Amino acid sequence: MAGELTLQDVSLQFGGIKVLQDVSFAVEPNQIFGLVGPNGAGKTSLFNCISGHYRPTAGTVLIDGTEVQGARPATLARHGLARTFQHPALQLHETVLENVLLGAHARLPGGALEWAVRTPRTRRAEKELRAEALDLLERNGLGWAAHLQADELSHGLHKGIELCRALLMKPKLLLLDEPAAGLPHSEVETLIATVRRLRTDDDITVVIVEHHMGLIAALTDRVVVLDHGAKLMEGTAAEAQSDARVIEAYIGKDAADDAA
């Protein structure tokens, strides 16, 4: 199972505003890769270009060597791509289990007509997916909440539900958008362990957008730093944290000079 992601000169423009400019990098199979940068640098927009929520104005996105830029999220799911969002979009009045199952459509056999009439094959597949969803919730410490309504749970648990939903798609490439945002310290430690298991146990390539540098340093093999929509540098998290250009992008040139 691969999960290789390559970006070549990806640019994105809204009207006259250049949101991304010629961003290129490659994520190798089974890497944990970080995408960092100050607020408004373009990280989520870049995720949206990879996941089919935005169509890049120019450039190429390849998953395992196949060009996918401009493809819809449902098509990308068949290429093994899944993602989470900065703000989990859950059906709050549905149960946790039903929310996880929302990620499963791409794996049902047949098409919309077969799903609508619920053939024996559809029913069998749904039963299997339900068992898999329960297993995923169990493995991620959420088994106890499976039949609760989603709005009864905390923000941190919503993130866990969204992760299970993405994992039910059996991705080989997973994009996590700010998974640690709003989590207490103890839950960040759990998240770090979970992402490590995704790599070792499930053989998933992970790309993480995150402001929490502790998490980035603990998890990632490499990072790309974006600033004003362009790639500022690429290297290890430690190299990024000591790079003068990165420090300047985060705190401003004058403050960086004062600190030097």
Ligand SMILES: Nc1ncnc2c1ncn2[C@@H]1O[C@H](COP(=O)(O)OP(=O)(O)OP(=O)(O)O)[C@@H](O)[C@H]1O
């Ligand atoms: N649909 C859109 N239309 C116009 N501008 C947009 C759109 N989406 C993003 N932008 C602009 O693109 C820029 C980058 O935003 P983006 O959310 O990608 O940054 P980010 O690095 O993820 O920021 P943060 O860390 O604060 O989440 C911002 O100036 C934003 O206003």
